[in-house]
Amino acid sequence: MELTMRNIVTAFLAILLTAAITSCGEDECDQSLRNLAGFAFYSIEEGTQVDSVIPNLSIYAAAQPDTLLYDSLDREAVYLPLNPTQNQTRFVFVIDSIVDTVSIDYTRKQEFVSHPCGFITRFQITQSRVSHSVFDSIQTINPIVTLNENEEHFRLYLPPADTVADR
Amino acid sequence: MKNTFVYTSLLLILLLTGSLFKATAQQQRIRGPRFGFDVSGLVWQFVEPGQLALSAWADFEVMPAIYAAAEIGRLEVERNQDLFDYSSSGYYAKIGADYNFLQQRLTSVAEYDMIYGGLRFAGAQYSHQASDVMIQDDFWGNYTIQGRPKYTMNAYWTELVAGLRVEALKNLFLGWSIRAQLMLYKQKDSQLDTRMIPGFGKGEQNTSLSFTYSISYRIPLTRMPSSSNK
Numbered sequence: 001m002e003l004t005m006r007n008i009v010t011a012f013l014a015i016l017l018t019a020a021i022t023s024c025g026e027d028e029c030d031q032s033l034r035n036l037a038g039f040a041f042y043s044i045e046e047g048t049q050v051d052s053v054i055p056n057l058s059i060y061a062a063a064q065p066d067t068l069l070y071d072s073l074d075r076e077a078v079y080l081p082l083n084p085t086q087n088q089t090r091f092v093f094v095i096d097s098i099v100d101t102v103s104i105d106y107t108r109k110q111e112f113v114s115h116p117c118g119f120i121t122r123f124q125i126t127q128s129r130v131s132h133s134v135f136d137s138i139q140t141i142n143p144i145v146t147l148n149e150n151e152e153h154f155r156l157y158l159p160p161a162d163t164v165a166d167r
Numbered sequence: 168m169k170n171t172f173v174y175t176s177l178l179l180i181l182l183l184t185g186s187l188f189k190a191t192a193q194q195q196r197i198r199g200p201r202f203g204f205d206v207s208g209l210v211w212q213f214v215e216p217g218q219l220a221l222s223a224w225a226d227f228e229v230m231p232a233i234y235a236a237a238e239i240g241r242l243e244v245e246r247n248q249d250l251f252d253y254s255s256s257g258y259y260a261k262i263g264a265d266y267n268f269l270q271q272r273l274t275s276v277a278e279y280d281m282i283y284g285g286l287r288f289a290g291a292q293y294s295h296q297a298s299d300v301m302i303q304d305d306f307w308g309n310y311t312i313q314g315r316p317k318y319t320m321n322a323y324w325t326e327l328v329a330g331l332r333v334e335a336l337k338n339l340f341l342g343w344s345i346r347a348q349l350m351l352y353k354q355k356d357s358q359l360d361t362r363m364i365p366g367f368g369k370g371e372q373n374t375s376l377s378f379t380y381s382i383s384y385r386i387p388l389t390r391m392p393s394s395s396n397k
Binding site (some may be wrong): 067110 | 251253265301302305312314315317358359360362
């Protein structure tokens, strides 16, 4: 029956077309996979926390001293990549040639983002320390570092009597 | 889809006119289980090479114009890409009934063409895993981790089916159907998104629309003599 044959062919093509259209949604990764740890600078003035800007700040990771993450910039906050292959990352902050090492300890876990984007590392902060040559102390505000856009994870406090701005 | 409807309508008209010329001697209705498979699963092989979909169904006319139907199938997905390798496999089963709206209009009991609507209740069990996961890091360098080990899930949904089925040769049927699916319960993996649910469609959706084309054969078990013409 000729009409049945044409019916078969038409329906076959209809399936092919539908399948082609529905599978055309093979997406690219359309989001940022940024999972940097945010460090904001504060000083205590008359008992209250005040945002602080550090001028002429340079930062590098202790494991990669030849690559500067920040090069002589004025910053109120910085965003740094934690090492996903180790359980600790040490960052060296250089302010007016005085060096302070900030040490962050954490545990790591893989986290699924999406099929086009894949996975990222999710960090759970266990400890944060400073070497006290510039910074008074460090406080962990948010112990989870995952996908984020300029989120504040740590607060670095400058000593009140000797703030950089007074120099 | 427009052409399919055009050809289907033409086919229907031809059947209805053709039936006027059928010999009145044939007053027996053949009943028997009908077994078929979904041809559209084979089409997927070309569109998505990493996917294997097999499906089979059966139905049986329990009462005039009412068919009990069941389906089973298997889906295997394998997708290897730079970021990670993904594989999943699972089975599904569906059970339901169809009603033939064309039954009233057929002039002879020996005609089996259908324009039908039906319902299905479906369930699937499937597992998936991710391996060879590469995490990108512009500063520290890309590195590979193990991935997500095999995880098993279930899902249940209902379907509304509408379609056409025509007896092309004696006891051999060809048909297509369109299905609207509504997810009832879907188990999720918090560590990895499901790509495809066997028998349903995309794992991220709760409703789905699909089109199937099938070939089936009815085993002529019984012949029911009929006193009245339906």
